[in-house]
Amino acid sequence: MKLSAEIRQQLVSLGNDRNIWMEGSILKLLDDCDGEFKEYITTAIEKDSERRKKRLEITKQVQEKNKELQEKASENENLMVELKDALESAESAKEAALSDLDVVQKKSQFKLIGNIVRYALWVILGTGIITTALYAGAIYAGSSETTLIGNTWSNLFGILLTNSFSIIGTVMGVKYANKDED
Amino acid sequence: MIDSILLIDDEDLFHMVFEDACSLLDITLSLQGVYSADEAEERVIEWMDDPSKKPDCIFVDLNIIGSSFDGIEFIRRVNHKYGNGVVIGIISSSCNDEEIDKACSVGAQFWIVKSDEIEPRLEDFKVDFEGYRDQTAPFKVYK
Numbered sequence: 001m002k003l004s005a006e007i008r009q010q011l012v013s014l015g016n017d018r019n020i021w022m023e024g025s026i027l028k029l030l031d032d033c034d035g036e037f038k039e040y041i042t043t044a045i046e047k048d049s050e051r052r053k054k055r056l057e058i059t060k061q062v063q064e065k066n067k068e069l070q071e072k073a074s075e076n077e078n079l080m081v082e083l084k085d086a087l088e089s090a091e092s093a094k095e096a097a098l099s100d101l102d103v104v105q106k107k108s109q110f111k112l113i114g115n116i117v118r119y120a121l122w123v124i125l126g127t128g129i130i131t132t133a134l135y136a137g138a139i140y141a142g143s144s145e146t147t148l149i150g151n152t153w154s155n156l157f158g159i160l161l162t163n164s165f166s167i168i169g170t171v172m173g174v175k176y177a178n179k180d181e182d
Numbered sequence: 183m184i185d186s187i188l189l190i191d192d193e194d195l196f197h198m199v200f201e202d203a204c205s206l207l208d209i210t211l212s213l214q215g216v217y218s219a220d221e222a223e224e225r226v227i228e229w230m231d232d233p234s235k236k237p238d239c240i241f242v243d244l245n246i247i248g249s250s251f252d253g254i255e256f257i258r259r260v261n262h263k264y265g266n267g268v269v270i271g272i273i274s275s276s277c278n279d280e281e282i283d284k285a286c287s288v289g290a291q292f293w294i295v296k297s298d299e300i301e302p303r304l305e306d307f308k309v310d311f312e313g314y315r316d317q318t319a320p321f322k323v324y325k
Contacts, residue, residue: 024205025205025210025211025212028183028208028211029211048205049205049206052202052205052206053202053206055198055202056198056199056202056203056206059195059198059199059202060199060298062195063195063196063199063298064298066195
């Protein structure tokens, strides 16, 4: 590629007076460069080279930073996944602990109910035995109050039986309800 | 000096690095860049009608984000579907042997590993280029 003498002179003036230089591959295409214009082209190539070196350095630094940022983002993502997993396992451990606590509470409730039933049945049984013994004693002793004691015994026994069935029924009901909840 | 080069890479910064490195090393006069394999394929189809626009050499990235196929598939299409007979190879940060073998099998002539210091590899490539052009140079990996 050849440039006219006038254009060459204008380019040289632009370079010297205003520090404006040609750049890029066009510099490699110019032929017949001599004298002042050759000097202009050499300076322009040097300046272009320097600029590109600087830009290359900066671009590489930016690339490096980008790479670091990407690595950090990836690390953060991994940490988030780990954190999520830890949270999930903590939640499942909490649920297991609450379930265990519920089982323990239910066990102690059943134990308490069992004790109450046992004592209530002992009381019912004791009362029944004592009343029966009293009635038998009255019959054996030939007391005139056997009719009264007999009625009382019959009433008392009926009440005791009703109460014991009521207690057992309540206990079975509670157990059945708890099974449904589980 | 290589008259014209086409770079296919999705990374904007690498285009700048490649352009500056090519200029500093006097590798090429004309550098064109595209950001997807699909766009590059359109160019290849255009060259079939107008071969004067065809570059002397194509550098294609292996994984081009936003493209419907990768660099190896692009090379396969260029060599087998369009039969463009252009010097073509991979430029990638990957150095996976399996991928390298795959690229070689579809007709890639070289594999340049991208890194911070790309200039020495491009300089070596510049020396070997004539061999690639006349198909006498074997497949080479620039590490």
